[in-house]
Amino acid sequence: MNDRPSQSIQAHVFMQQLNEAIRAQGIESEGWRLLDSGAAIERRYAFKDFRSGFSFMAHMALFSERLDHHPTWTQDYNTLGVILHTHDLGGLSHLDLLWAIEAERVHYTNFMTLG
Numbered sequence: 001m002n003d004r005p006s007q008s009i010q011a012h013v014f015m016q017q018l019n020e021a022i023r024a025q026g027i028e029s030e031g032w033r034l035l036d037s038g039a040a041i042e043r044r045y046a047f048k049d050f051r052s053g054f055s056f057m058a059h060m061a062l063f064s065e066r067l068d069h070h071p072t073w074t075q076d077y078n079t080l081g082v083i084l085h086t087h088d089l090g091g092l093s094h095l096d097l098l099w100a101i102e103a104e105r106v107h108y109t110n111f112m113t114l115g
Helices: 011-024 050-067 094-110
Strands: 033-035 040-046 072-076 079-084
Touching: 011 040, 011 094, 040 094, 050 072, 050 079, 050 094, 079 094
Parallel strands: none
Antiparallel strands: 033 040, 040 079, 072 079
């Protein structure tokens, strides 16, 4: 599904593109934040229970396989921490952007009970 990225996106440009894409879907979310001087982004999601969080992860795992781009994530009962980073480039790429947009869409449309 993807074209391997050849260059990273500057952190401030990436965040602007991400926030615009999320708002264009009618979603108000400021949950993503920059890490490592802009080389990665992080988001924490909350779910009503373990099953909901795991269901979200299952959807995003399949999306990750199609995209051939995989997050670093940890789940603790009803919370999920996600870090995105394009390792090949040492920064953020369009693959991170696509992943984050899909995660926001899925979370908002299917799991938006706790934020």
